Amino acid sequence: MPETPHLDRVKSPEDLRNLSIKDLKKVAEELRAETVDAVSETGGHLGAGLGVVELTIALHHVFDTPRDRLIWDVGHQSYPHKIITGRRDQIRTIRQPGGLYGFTKRTESEYDPFGAAHSSTSISAGLGMAVASSLKGEARNVVCVIGDGAMSGGMAYEAMNNAGSMPPRLIVILNDNEMSIAPAVGALNAYLSRLLSSHQFRSLRELGKQWARRLPKAMGDAAMRAEEYSRGMVTGGTLFEELGFFYIGPIDGHNLEHLIPVLRNVRRDETPGPVLLHVVTSKGKGYEPAENAPDRGHALGKFDVVTGEQKKGKPKAPSYTNVFAQSLIKEADRDEKIVALTAAMPSGTGLDKFAKAHPTRCFDVGIAEQHCVTFAAGLATEGLKPSCRFASRSTAPASWAPTGRRTAGSFDITYLATLPGFVVMAAADEAELVHMVHTAAKIDDRPSAFRYPRGEGTGVPLPEHPKMLEIGKGRIVREGTTIAILSLGGRLQEALGAADELQARGLSTTVADARFAKPLDEDLIRLLAREHEVLITIEEGSIGGFGAHVMQFLAMAGFMDAGLKIRPMLLPDRFVAHGTPAGMYEDAGLTASHIVDMALSALGSNSATMPRRA
Template sequence: MTDATPLLDQITVPADLRKLDSSQLRQVADELRSATIRAVSQTGGHLGAGLGVVELTVALHYVYNTPADRLIWDVGHQCYPHKILTGRRERINTLRQGGGLSGFTKRAESEYDPFGAAHSSTSISAGLGMAVARDLKGGDNHVVAVIGDGAMSAGMAYEAMNNAGATNSRLTVILNDNDMSIAPPVGAMSAYLSRLLSSKSYLSLREIGKHIAERFPRQFERAVEKAEEFARGFVTGGTLFEEMGFYYVGPIDGHNLEHLLPVLKNVRGARDAGPVLIHVVTQKGKGYGPAENSADKYHGVAKFDVVTGAQHKPKPNAPAYQNVFGEVLSKLAETDDKIVAITAAMPSGTGVNLFEKAHPERTFDVGIAEQHAVTFAAGLASEGYRPFAAIYSTFLQRGYDQVVHDVAIQKLPVRFAIDRAGYVGADGQTHCGAFDLAYLCCLPDFVVMAPSDEAELAHMVATAVGIDDRPSAIRYPRGEGTGVEMPETPKALEIGKGRILREGKTVAILSLGTRLQDALSAADDLAVRGFSATVADARFAKPIDTALVRRLAETHDVLITVEEGSIGGFSAQVLDFLTRNDLLQGLKLRTLYMPDAFLDQEKPAVQVAQAGLDSAGIVAAALSALGADRTDGAEKPARA
């Protein structure tokens, strides 16, 4: 690997790339791979997927006239080389940092990002919409969607393909197969066949054959069509895509530019081919030894040493919440054979991998298919099992109809373990778990819990095991716990009951979830200013502890609720109870939650401070309610 990038230095935008001779593209790809590795080594982020599509990225921008031709990257974590080639190289070292480039494609960032994507399996739907819009406008540009084989496990991709096949709009889908999950090994013969099948001469011959067949009885015509489909399917494995209305080409070697370029040129020139799927086989982590030899191919990495690949990860001071969940559930399952764990393609991210080690026969990874995961869990629950569906907060949004219709309406005891609740730092807007409290607390008979630390999470997992008459959810953040002592045997909590950690007279702070430490710090600050504060841990967002809320409202001048979620969540439950029971008279209420905006990526602590959910924000809210400034205060008598 070299620091020298003489050809890449000449490329500011893809138009510069297209000025080069095709014989120079191999060097461009090598330099682009080196630049990608060095950038991610300084910022951290998603590396393996991007390394796998370096040649494909170069070929696509060389053949297609981007940005007039629309290029959509599914998921988006494979787009770092794309960003370097599209005018963002000078800022690539700001990747995933506050004020810097997003780790995913983002429309507001560049005209070369026609569609923002961080959740998977959206590219074909979006691409078809763009293709149809082009046709309606009488345009002539191309639309290309690049989707990984993992993203093809989601039903939405097949819904889009089915629709695309029916509309017959000109759309190119590139299936990036980086796990050898579909294709056999590819070689010279496969490359030759792909060039042949995508060529104008073959397409023309195919059309002539169709016209000849049309002269014969319909049975004969259909027999000819079937013979060709299955012959091509036998050679290439593309029969499924053909049946959905796509013209299939592949598989081809995604790292061989001599194979990629002619096929892409042929497909771009075939303006009457309708929807086309090009099957490209790549290697995740390609060209960087440490990534190639890693089990996860360096999918997501911290900053690392380029020479050795060693990642600069700080030693954790406490266990990660996801690991606490996985370990506790594994232990509880030792004495309860009805407990099962479900994940949607995120076993390590949710801690389900730890459960799988102990109970492989009761672990189910359904792929990127959250809708199926929820209803699958509902089916298990209907037969007396205790399913835990471990799904990120923002990913569960994709299965919300199933949560309502298949789980909540039927009161099936599915347990949702909701990871990445609240701010997530560098992953930014698309992965920020802002809405789970709002979209779950509005559902009848749903139990919604939020632990303040890792020990509380252990107790809540035990609590969820025992909830057999309705659905329940535990939402917890990304990252490490607080370092508290863990219980040897987790105990089930009383449903809908919070706890008081500190008694005061003037200000009551009712915290839900991991903002509790900030609430305690705020109480210390207020005490210095002359105001004593009660601090309570709500534990449950639904049902709320009405006795606790009543007591806090009746015995304090100010009540502040704190939650790391959007409006409409925990505070809405509290406010509704106070209003219905005439407890607002004389009470100064402040509800602290996430601002009504999508915040860009930043360090989580900065995001929390920007939202006013840290100790300083809580103190400011209390002082404002009391009519005091930030430096002076005197204890006021509590309400009678």
């Protein structure tokens, strides 16, 4: 554990507000060490938090949080914020079952006014808070800290365009650690930023505008444009000025002597309208292993503090991400029309490997999923075959992860299967994933989507030659007579485990892999419904998905009238709390034991009255 005598005295942001800059620097050193040590024990997002240590301290030192609202976008940056807002004693539970959330969460702390992980939402939310405060007659500052990656999302610019035309005060801080959209920062830029943010300069500028309005219109307009563009050329802020923001910066985000005076000027300014403060930081700042890492310590498992080496167990099977990447590369080797797209997640989606193999056919569009999909649609209209791969935001090909509901992909099947003409698949194992990549590449007449888990595969052998699956056709994996379990996606192994347990209780069980949520394998569903007393569907998705489509078909085909006992198993109608994958499946009620209980309940029995056979 690092020695932290200065940080130990900070129980809340109030304790920062009377400290000198000299003492704040010592707090920053200790806060950085505490963040590194905590994440080494739990894993998590390290680099982003290390990059905003000084900014976090400066914001809480200058602003009256939580009365003043402080929004972090993306939430990866919030670990130091959590430590100095009363959650230090829990920081080593972050992302653990029952512990702190990996991002900001309103129910966790009053210092988290908006719950978010990914991305580009802060300015919209902040504008809503600022307008609400104005309508209620409450004077408060609203500060949005948005990373340069999040700023690449279209929603951020939509919000800025709206905010630029509205009177409420809104402060946006652009945390620039990647884009290099600014010239080098230093003493001169720090001086200019203090000058531009000062009340005197703003007052002088307003006088200049009033003087310009007294000139003939053409001359006055020209004078005002000249002032804006000359300032924009010096500072780089012309784009933000055009959106209606008063631009200040760039400024060194690690220099408290530069940050604090500028933040004080921005806080005190009574001029209505939005302000954008551009700070330049270094991701992973102050921890050499993170600074030297290719992703600067973006997301890590547990690691050794001294060396930075991650503590990873030896994988038992290839990861789904790697299987997907290699399969797509092979498809692209065979078909030059295949291109790949991702939204700021090349390494997390495996497309970094695709980019090395086919550099001219791989596109990272930034955190802009809406643009990514529409960009792909444009490619498709010209005869190409775009593959969009997203890390799930609960709206894209999915994963269960310690970050919980952010990446659970709970609604993927539900919304995709409502789209007319869509082919929707879910892989039960890594071999099935290979076949689904190949199948998607062969579909020429309509869009398709396939969903697969995160992490290691099940260990099944991978096919040397992928096959095209017959569209809308599932497969029977095990045959029985009493109970039928129809699985979509990654719960197939649990279904087989449940079948073993039911068989031991004398209940013959069929297990089938649906493969397709749309179109349904109606022949398979008819067979299972006709030949069994109980039909259980199981999926990793919300209500309205695969099970709902199966029940719709059975109802229209008259099987409900015949007394079929059908039981859908799916995610509960709530957000599943973060934790280990096994713990999350247990919480969601999607394990083998839950399937057994569901089957026995449908038969009018239970585990107590149906003992296992010897």
